Amino acid sequence: MLFLGDYIFSAIVVSPFLLLIPLSLVYQFMSNKIYDIEFLIGRLKYYSFLAIIPTSIIITILGLLKHQEGEFYTIKITVFTYLIMLGVFYLKEIIDFRFRLKRFSEKFNYQDSIFKFTQMIRTFTSLNQVLLELKQAILDVLTVSQAHVLKVKNDGTISLLEGETEDYPWIPYEKEVSKVIAEIGKIIEVDRGFLIKIGERGGTSYVMLCLSMLNTPRLTRDEISWLETLAFYTSVSLENVLKIGELMEHLENVKKEGPNPAWLNKLMFAIEEKQRSDLARDLHDSVLQDMISLKHQSEMFLADFEKDKVCTSQIQQRLINMNEQMSNVIQTTRETCQELRPQLLYDLGLVKALSKLVAQHQESSSIRIRLNTERFSKVLDLDTQLNLYRIVQELLNNAVKHSKAHEILIMLVCIKEKVVLHYEDDGVGFDQDKLYQNKTGMGLSGIRERVRALDGNLEIKTAEGKGFRVIIEMEL
Incomplete structure (x- = not known):
């Protein structure tokens, strides 16, 4: 109406489409993928302010040179001139950006x-x-x-x-x-x-x-x-x-020192000795003690058998007990091997390995564990999968040993370009100020180092009597 003196479309047709303007701006502002809204608005304000001065000068000159009667003439020519000046300023910025590396003259630029x-x-x-x-x-x-x-x-x-x-x-x-x-x-x-x-x-x-x-x-x-x-x-x-x-x-x-420099060999040997020490401690505290107990029971059983002090029912019961203990030894050995090398992770991936890990902990403890991996569909490299598996494994071990929790929630999800691991339990928690102290026995320093190796962010929320929560975010 302003420029042509007539409507192109009626208001009934146009008005619903006006809703697209605020909706599209809100979408662009929230997603920030199509345009940087704040930057564009800032540039628009800047150029809008600059365009006022030349527009005022041009309109004033036109008014002095020639006066034309007509409805909305001054308004139309003002708006038209203002939009042209706004476009000129914006076009200048585009040209400056396009030719900033190949200008004809660099003087004073x-x-x-x-x-x-x-x-x-x-x-x-x-x-x-x-x-x-x-x-x-x-x-x-x-x-x-x-x-x-x-x-x-x-x-x-x-x-x-x-x-x-x-x-x-x-x-x-x-x-x-x-x-x-x-x-x-x-x-x-x-x-x-x-x-x-x-x-x-x-x-x-x-x-x-x-x-x-x-x-x-x-x-x-x-x-x-x-x-x-x-x-x-x-x-x-x-x-x-x-x-x-x-x-x-x-x-x-x-490179001149050879395939492996001295410092690297020293570091590798130190890591190897640490792994040997951890494995020896685990075997000594579990399998070895059970085997010693079985040997002791066998010796007592043989001594009583030689003296004819046992009857058939006693023999049967002792054999049953020994069989149960041997089954426990076998199960413990399997779990130790699983901790050393989670074969299911290598064969079927992270989700299946976590499901198996959660099932094992539920069988050996009274804690109810819920695992949610429905929204996890990203393909990760093997090192990343192994680190995430070890983090969950350490969190579950901590819960069984220290938390006294009744329920645990573990979620592994993908949100846009992030992998998020969420752990939460309703246990006793502990003082946040003593988070990484060794005396807590929680092994959180190892978890923190693994998250750092993944170039991720670690957030821990806990307090005495208020449970324990861990949120790990990792960019893909």
């Missing part, structure tokens, strides 16, 4: 040059590459014709970066060079340019000397801010290059 510089240096692996790229960025943006990278040692010795050809360009500015090395980003202006410290490595400071053919005006506030930002990025990049170099050198040394 501070923001985009920083973006280009950071995009380039993230792939560099040597100090010279980073410094030469910074040199080129300064030459492209500022009105300087020469840029030299100086290496200043602690004893005051100055030299050029490898690849520089000019001889001793710093000699007229030696006094200023000694002053600029105090801190990263410090700038000292000289007669034909400026000096700026751009990084430090070991006992060597790196200074950029920038000169022009003629005397240059003083640096503006924007130029100083831009140079300080570049110096900061360069310093961080040099630190990263240094760390990468040290790591590569260490790896080369490790």
Whole structure:
């Protein structure tokens, strides 16, 4: 009606479709997948405010030049001009973003040059590459014709970066060079340019000397801010290059030591001995004690049998008892082997292995355990499955030994791109402040380390007399 003077569709047809606007905005805001709503609204507010000024100027000029009578003429031309200006501002942002890495001229283009510089240096692996790229960025943006990278040692010795050809360009500015090395980003202006410290490595400071053919005006506030930002990025990049170099050198040394370096062999032997110790303790406390008891009963039975002190019914009863104990020994041995290597996990996967684990604990205890894995359908690698299995195993062992719980709930679900393991019991709980102390006997430190190995998040909620809850979230 505003632009054409007539309706295209009647209000009855259009009004239901108006509901799509708030519903779509709510969906976009909640999912945050199609658009970043907050960013778009912020940009719209910004450009809407900017468009007011040129629109007002244009409407004022049109009003002074020519006056046309007509219904809604001023309103129509104002709205039309305002929308055009809004579109021009938005189009300018798109063009700036598209061509930020391939502009025809980089002079005074501070923001985009920083973006280009950071995009380039993230792939560099040597100090010279980073410094030469910074040199080129300064030459492209500022009105300087020469840029030299100086290496200043602690004893005051100055030299050029490898690849520089000019001889001793710093000699007229030696006094200023000694002053600029105090801190990263410090700038000292000289007669034909400026000096700026751009990084430090070991006992060597790196200074950029920038000169022009003629005397240059003083640096503006924007130029100083831009140079300080570049110096900061360069310093961080040099630190990263240094760390990468040290790591590569260490790896080369490790490679020279042979297939397995000494420290790795030592670590592997320590882990092996720890596993041996745990296995020996488990066998000593369970299977070995039961076998000693059976041997003792057999010796007493044979002694009584030789003295004719037992009748047929007693023999039968003792054999029944011994048979039951041997069955228990066999069951204990199977459970120990299952804990050492859960074969069902390797054969049928995590869900089946957890179901079997829960069934075993329900048979050996009076705790009611509910396992919910209906919404779990992700395919995980074997290490991740094994870590999740061990976490549930440790939680159930803790519950049987310490919690005095009557009911346990375990849920393993997939929510979007996350795997969530939820454990909850109604046991006695314990003091949250003593969560990872060894004297609690809960083995939570091991669970925490496994979650860290999975790059997940661990949340534990408990209190004395209020049960125990564990929530583990892991990104896929």
